[in-house]
Amino acid sequence: MKNKQIILAERPTGMPDEHTFKFVEEDILSLTDGQVLIQTHYVSVDPYMRGRMIDAESYVEPFKVGEVIEGGSIGEVIESKSSVFEKGDMVIGGFGWQQYYVAGEKEVRKIDPKLAPASTYLGILGMTGLTAYFGLLEIGKPKAGETIVVSGAAGAVGSVVGQIAKIQGARVVGIAGSEEKIKFLKEELDFDEVINYKTTDDISAELRKTCPDGVDVYFDNVGGAISDAVLNQLNRLARVPVCGAISSYNLTEIDYGPRVQSILIKKSALMQGFTVGNYANRFQEGASQLGQWLQEGKLTYQETIKTGFDTIPEAFLDLFRGNNIGKLLVKVNQ
Ligand code: NAP
Numbered sequence: 182m183k184n185k186q187i188i189l190a191e192r193p194t195g196m197p198d199e200h201t202f203k204f205v206e207e208d209i210l211s212l213t214d215g216q217v218l219i220q221t222h223y224v225s226v227d228p229y230m231r232g233r234m235i236d237a238e239s240y241v242e243p244f245k246v247g248e249v250i251e252g253g254s255i256g257e258v259i260e261s262k263s264s265v266f267e268k269g270d271m272v273i274g275g276f277g278w279q280q281y282y283v284a285g286e287k288e289v290r291k292i293d294p295k296l297a298p299a300s301t302y303l304g305i306l307g308m309t310g311l312t313a314y315f316g317l318l319e320i321g322k323p324k325a326g327e328t329i330v331v332s333g334a335a336g337a338v339g340s341v342v343g344q345i346a347k348i349q350g351a352r353v354v355g356i357a358g359s360e361e362k363i364k365f366l367k368e369e370l371d372f373d374e375v376i377n378y379k380t381t382d383d384i385s386a387e388l389r390k391t392c393p394d395g396v397d398v399y400f401d402n403v404g405g406a407i408s409d410a411v412l413n414q415l416n417r418l419a420r421v422p423v424c425g426a427i428s429s430y431n432l433t434e435i436d437y438g439p440r441v442q443s444i445l446i447k448k449s450a451l452m453q454g455f456t457v458g459n460y461a462n463r464f465q466e467g468a469s470q471l472g473q474w475l476q477e478g479k480l481t482y483q484e485t486i487k488t489g490f491d492t493i494p495e496a497f498l499d500l501f502r503g504n505n506i507g508k509l510l511v512k513v514n515q
Pocket of ligand 1: 227229334335337358362403427429456458503506508509
């Protein structure tokens, strides 16, 4: 049995391409005491992985050239020399883009696929759901009747942000990049207003129309020109959780924009960057609340699932092409 893996072949400049990744195979090592052999079922592809492909200091280590792309994955224990895990257990870990992984007991944790489908532990009940939950509630602090704008609104984080804001009684305006997404946000998620930034000539004018009372919370997933337009329409004491800046991840030059200080001063507004890891000691609390809302039917989730191990690099690039609604995942076996 061979383990197929995807390694970082070279650091990309601009959009990653066929030179960025390489498929390789290695023998699977035999287990020593305390280890388990995992067969990967689902692989998560996430925008932050683009940041790890360059050699720069960040909140996570850069990927090393020649090594497997790490990231959230779900798998099944198919052999165990551990007293903690049995054959058949489903587990989550950071073993990334490979078909098999020999893990130590502390590297993975069990998930319960009877409680919720395995894939949801990488999405709504996992990293992206928790990002939406803590970023919105701890920094955005939406109140009933306030206007919340979310960019990247139909994605894994954005679609959950909008729904949580609605649960809090806020008015939600979503910005996304296709008519299919606009329809999804309006019809499936009941967003109050939506803006297709790819077809409108004037995002500012659309914002004035859809946010007649201004913007109280802007949940920023994308940065760039969309965020410049929203920041100009902040209300006094507005809050801006800065979650992501995907519009700049593949740029080859520094993304200069309007200066924001005078807006923040005039509006006494708060703009705060965050990473979900800041709330690691509260993940259990976040996951149980998200799970409860799911059970009560107050929250719903969407996944875009590609199939086949070989589709992983293209699935990753789809994030930057906007080819996903909700959480983008790859189901490794057809
Ligand atoms: P996602 O929204 O499911 O997928 C990415 C989406 O970004 C695409 O579908 C696309 O939607 C949009 N996009 C791509 N290029 C764009 C551009 N140039 N301008 C505007 N929108 C663009 O991804 P996600 O996992 O939920 O992540 C969303 C953001 O949150 C990312 O910036 C990510 O880095 C960040 N994030 C941060 C944390 C944290 O801890 N701070 C954790 C998770 C994610 P359209 O069709 O609408 O363009």
